[in-house]
Amino acid sequence: MIETIDRLPKNRVYNYVSLQTKGVIKIVEVRRPGGPIRFKRWNPDKGENESGAKIENISGEMIWRIANAVAENEPFNFDRILGGSYNTRSVLEALMAHTPEFYYCYPGRIMDINDHVTVENGHKHLMWKPEEPHAYGEMHRVETDVAISEVPSMSVRYDTLEVPNSMVEGMTIEVARRHTQIQIALYLIGLQLGFRTWIAQNDKGIKYQDVPLIEHEGIVKSLDGENMVAPYEGAANAGLLIDCIWFKNGRFMPAVMEVEHTTGVKSGLMRMLNFSRKLPRFDDTRYVIVAPDDDRDKVIRYANEDSFRELDARYFAYSAVEELYAICQRRHLHGITQEFLDCYMEKVVND
Template structure:
């Protein structure tokens, strides 16, 4: 069960707008007023002021909580698990305590102080922890009030593991008026992460024909370990000429043991999702019935768009899975830190979300 930015924004929008809100920490004397909420994913505009220092609602300036910040927070929550927003946001965003406070005033969220494991050379001790927020969707409280949850949860505060990429070189021909250099670079970083994940899972990886000129660690992508040089070498595809042609421009395909094709993936960073779905549908139509995953890899904030497009009638046979960037980089980071092996296909599935039937409203043909 995952939380989305639109669900967070909706919950905050339901808070009364004719009142102010106190911070979770009683030592923080300021007050917060919601000015406006833009659905579905923000921004949220607020005012905050401290009357003990002469501040008033009238002279307080308006500040914005961005959709990006809301998405980062939403992605961190799992049911009944305490989350420290300062750690999630890395100390960035000066409105993080405001967002934390507003979230905690909504019915499904509690604040708490889980125990903290403090380790030294000789021993470990459990000490009082820092302030966390916990999402409890099955146990809502009254709207507009702060409620503390008593919990026996203890947290070992291991530093957050980041995914990292070496410098890459993007050919000039890939940068167009539609795609700037940063968009192409981010698209390429995700492809590299998929190649590295594939290596760890024992897969060979096909990268789209027109992306092979990208250089990473002084090698073209086609020269990286585990990258398929020619689709003619993969009998699953080469046996079907139309499938071969359709696969050439697919962003990423995983192959295994010369007999299996664990995933067909389109990375949709800043282009429309429909083009990637159309390419995958063309490949599916050119192959006999075959067990594989058709996957859209896209930024977390594009989840609603992916679900909406994947549920179009013409794409439902793909049974598309959504592989958000955060999940790609979580798995990539794990592969960088641990030489994982022997995992099952179910392990891979746990990082992807099915899309069929996940829309709040069924797709209707216009």
């Protein structure tokens, strides 16, 4: 997707897909392989021009979220995928629509009210049709018989949390609380998937639902008793400060995870690297940086440094954590394989 957008001429302007959205777009730069895309936009009807327009970015994280939602010949809607986030989403939509394999369409919308079902005019969507490319730099509408029944968006609820003072050192209470919420989400996801969870030694003071986290079901109290860790000299000690480790049946360690913010990505990779070097190479273990969506580019950059490449680290965006957590809250998942996790944990190390 990045490559095809990069092939669009840079010496012209592009219109938005929606006629109601006034203004034009001009590409400044496309950074391969994962973005960002830099552009300018302005509205001539308001007397604006290119020279007065600022350069803005379409983040690599947003591009990745859209790319992972695209399926051949299936309509997709930017607002639904992104939850209304990102004020540059209409720009990416427009640029994609000007590439040969993407069309715009208006699938029907199923309305089911008081047992009365109708199909009404739907919202704007894009559709990927790789077998029917059109010319570069043009937008084409495609008719479709597809009708969409929209599922209500999911929200995430966090029960009462008490963050110990020791966690607040070096960060604001808001950041510490967010870090803890994500740890709790990872624990509860693991619990539903049948995993037992290790939480970092220095986070054991967390209280969840007014009960110390260490006393909750499925929490590993000591790494010294874990079959995947205990036999290897120095491994238990190296894992003490790892934010979250999942264990399964005493025979698998599906994920080793560090929950980090911008300043902690590199230190998180270092802790996981040190831990991994105390252990044999387990084929089914993923080393994962869990970080805010805006930190994706930083995670990719650090994970690809020579000193960390052996980890083959994954990226688990906060939004992906909460999407999976929301599903776990609404549904009792069972029969899930470990490979299911790969749908949410992005592989970021270049081959």
